[in-house]
Amino acid sequence: MSSHCKSTRRGIYHCPQCNKQYANRHKPKECVKCLFNIGGQSKPHSDGVKSTPVCQLDDGTFSVKTTPRGPDNRTIVQHLKNGSFFCHHAKCLNTRTTSILSRCEFTCSHVISVKTASKDIPRAIAFPPLSKDPPFPLPTNMLTQYRKVTKVFQVNRTSFVVVGEANQTNTGGYFHVRRKNESYECDSRPCRTADARSRHCCVHIHAVNASTKEHSKLTLPSPLKVVKRSPNASASIRIAMCQEIPEDITSILKIVTNCNLKSEMAKSFQTTNLTDVWPSLFTPPPFCPMCKDSTCTNPQMPNGTNGEYFLVTTSLVLKVAIQARVCHSCSGTVAVDANKIGLFNCQNKVLVGYDVFFEMRLHRRNGLSPEQSIQILFEKLSKTSRVSDIDIEKEDEKINYLSRVIYNGFYAFEALSPRNLDESLCGICGNIPVMLIGDANQKDCCNLTELEFDQGDHGDGKVDPDDFWSTVHENLVSASVVSHPEIKKMNAYRVAPFIPPALRGTSMLNTEFQKQSRICRPDELVEGKPSEAELSSLIASGEVNIDELDDLHHNQLIAICTKVGIVHTVNDSMINLRRKIFGFYKQIYEGLSSCHSFGKIQGRSGGRLVFVCPHSVVYVSKMIVRAESARDHADCYMSLRHMPPVYVSDIPCTIRSHMEI
Numbered sequence: 001m002s003s004h005c006k007s008t009r010r011g012i013y014h015c016p017q018c019n020k021q022y023a024n025r026h027k028p029k030e031c032v033k034c035l036f037n038i039g040g041q042s043k044p045h046s047d048g049v050k051s052t053p054v055c056q057l058d059d060g061t062f063s064v065k066t067t068p069r070g071p072d073n074r075t076i077v078q079h080l081k082n083g084s085f086f087c088h089h090a091k092c093l094n095t096r097t098t099s100i101l102s103r104c105e106f107t108c109s110h111v112i113s114v115k116t117a118s119k120d121i122p123r124a125i126a127f128p129p130l131s132k133d134p135p136f137p138l139p140t141n142m143l144t145q146y147r148k149v150t151k152v153f154q155v156n157r158t159s160f161v162v163v164g165e166a167n168q169t170n171t172g173g174y175f176h177v178r179r180k181n182e183s184y185e186c187d188s189r190p191c192r193t194a195d196a197r198s199r200h201c202c203v204h205i206h207a208v209n210a211s212t213k214e215h216s217k218l219t220l221p222s223p224l225k226v227v228k229r230s231p232n233a234s235a236s237i238r239i240a241m242c243q244e245i246p247e248d249i250t251s252i253l254k255i256v257t258n259c260n261l262k263s264e265m266a267k268s269f270q271t272t273n274l275t276d277v278w279p280s281l282f283t284p285p286p287f288c289p290m291c292k293d294s295t296c297t298n299p300q301m302p303n304g305t306n307g308e309y310f311l312v313t314t315s316l317v318l319k320v321a322i323q324a325r326v327c328h329s330c331s332g333t334v335a336v337d338a339n340k341i342g343l344f345n346c347q348n349k350v351l352v353g354y355d356v357f358f359e360m361r362l363h364r365r366n367g368l369s370p371e372q373s374i375q376i377l378f379e380k381l382s383k384t385s386r387v388s389d390i391d392i393e394k395e396d397e398k399i400n401y402l403s404r405v406i407y408n409g410f411y412a413f414e415a416l417s418p419r420n421l422d423e424s425l426c427g428i429c430g431n432i433p434v435m436l437i438g439d440a441n442q443k444d445c446c447n448l449t450e451l452e453f454d455q456g457d458h459g460d461g462k463v464d465p466d467d468f469w470s471t472v473h474e475n476l477v478s479a480s481v482v483s484h485p486e487i488k489k490m491n492a493y494r495v496a497p498f499i500p501p502a503l504r505g506t507s508m509l510n511t512e513f514q515k516q517s518r519i520c521r522p523d524e525l526v527e528g529k530p531s532e533a534e535l536s537s538l539i540a541s542g543e544v545n546i547d548e549l550d551d552l553h554h555n556q557l558i559a560i561c562t563k564v565g566i567v568h569t570v571n572d573s574m575i576n577l578r579r580k581i582f583g584f585y586k587q588i589y590e591g592l593s594s595c596h597s598f599g600k601i602q603g604r605s606g607g608r609l610v611f612v613c614p615h616s617v618v619y620v621s622k623m624i625v626r627a628e629s630a631r632d633h634a635d636c637y638m639s640l641r642h643m644p645p646v647y648v649s650d651i652p653c654t655i656r657s658h659m660e661i
Contacts, residue, residue: 235332591629
């Protein structure tokens with residue numbers, strides 16, 4: 001067998017004077033020990049702390065490298081006063097929970113790194129506290145988070161630790177920021193989203209920039225440019241609310257239809273140019289429709305569209321040029337108003353024909369969603385259209401972009417369209433219907449991200465329908481004006497039902513805040529089949545007063561349970577009898593039914609409740625925030641100006657008992 005070759009000293013250099021060893025690729029110009037000129041070109045790093053697996057921030061807090069090799073990804077390990085260790089790494093939290101439950105000492109690879117580290121653990125450089133006013137502009141919401149940053153540490157040449165406000169994914173408030181080439185990366189999950197990176201809204205990166213800029217510990221790039229949302233976004237939305245949709249829609253639709261026919265003829269027979277049918281350049285008016293100021297800027301192309309603007313109808317997709325102005329008085333964007341020729345402006349990027357929205361409205365009446373209508377539109381265009389500047393079957397990215405803009409534009413068009421809501425009433429039943437039928441559908445629900453659940457005092461539950469629906473209209477229009485609208489969140493318990501003005505009573509009610517916070521489980525319901533009507537009649541006649549249950553004797557409580565039908569025994573204590581009676585009363589008061597169960601999709605609203613007349617005309621519509629109950633039916637019924645003598649529902653006994661108490 002051949003023997004192994006001996007290792008060599010290849011690649012190692014020795015100083016001729018002091019015999020200190022250097023790797024050839026890291027040989028400096030002068031020996032660091034004896035200052036003898038050895039002719040190397042490597043320069044020692046003098047800017048920052050040497051990268052080490054463990055670095056101490058302050059007493060009991062360490063920054064530990066998560067893996068021995070690879071990128072300098074780090075986590076926080078804390079040495080608590082009781083002698084135990086706490087690791088903030090996401091993969092170690094489950095292990096720590098298991099160790100605590102089993103009463104075992106918690107340990108992980110990061111904790112072992114701290115325990116096995118030498119006593120001379122390098123300390124991170126602590127920057128002085130940040131000033132309340134940053135050296136560069138920040139939005140208001142980010143400025144509040146910036147002022148909550150307490151400390152900034154430099155761990156090594158590329159890693160920093162920012163101590164700030166804790167969040168759901170980082171309960172300790174320690175955030176690692178790593179420099180990578182000329183950019184920064186933050187380990188906080190909310191700061192890693194695509195939207196956050198595009199708008200540079202990571203407050204931890206701004207804190208690192210402010211610290212290094214003020215104290216020059218490192219030569220870092222200048223602070224990130226803050227891409228703020230347009231300061232005139234609110235003014236632009238108000239200007240868009242001022243545009244008027246023509247009431248004579250028939251003549252406008254004729255204009256769009258004629259232009260579509262001329263476009264197809266021009267493309268087929270090449271008799272005329274398309275620019276003679278549809279303008280190739282759309283210019284906004286020279287004045288602001290809101291403040292009537294004619295001193296606007298010169299027309300310019302809006303930003304963020306890659307130079308592509310589109311005109312979409314049911315027959316064609318064209319590339320056009322769309323310009324916009326800025327009003328000097330309100331700083332709002334004055335957009336193109338092409339409503340007179342049957343085009344609706346969506347985000348100053350797409351002009352959509354009225355024929356598209358009316359076709360979507362017709363599909364909506366037939367039960368199709370706007371997404372399905374838009375999909376049908378582009379499928380039809382790909383098969384029948386002869387006029388299209390994009391390949392509908394291949395350019396999926398542009399089709400998805402147009403679908404999203406048209407979707408937002410449809411709801412903005414519906415919000416701005418003039419309507420007389422009283423004309424939606426049934427022509428036979430009129431303003432005083434003889435009978436209404438109420439039913440709720442839990443599948444007709446929505447998410448609750450734009451609602452706030454305020455647990456404060458809501459008074460008697462009266463809501464303002466005009467204020468609520470004006471906020472809804474503004475949110476719908478804002479989505480069609482700016483790319484990233486700031487949606488106004490609404491109180492979940494101020495959601496007003498939709499009732500035409502001719503049917504609205506003196507006060508409109510929404511008492512969902514008196515419901516339970518969750519659906520009542522079967523084991524929490526009163527046993528047996530007690531009579532809701534019997535208890536409500538006893539309360540209405542004055543024989544039973546819920547507030548005076550403590551004053552009743554054992555025989556009286558037994559008599560009430562017997563009349564109502566509550567399961568009990570003679571040996572039940574007075575406390576148990578009062579609990580059963582009050583529990584059944586609370587069940588009726590909250591609107592829960594003992595003979596009918598209600599459902600709700602988790603994370604969604606409770607569905608939609610509608611009142612219709614015998615001719616299937618909707619009179620009342622309400623979005624239910626929590627699970628359906630008799631309280632929703634009672635709120636809508638009591639909000640009517642003229643209550644119908646006959647009301648049909650699938651829980652009539654519960655509604656009657658609930659309204660009596």
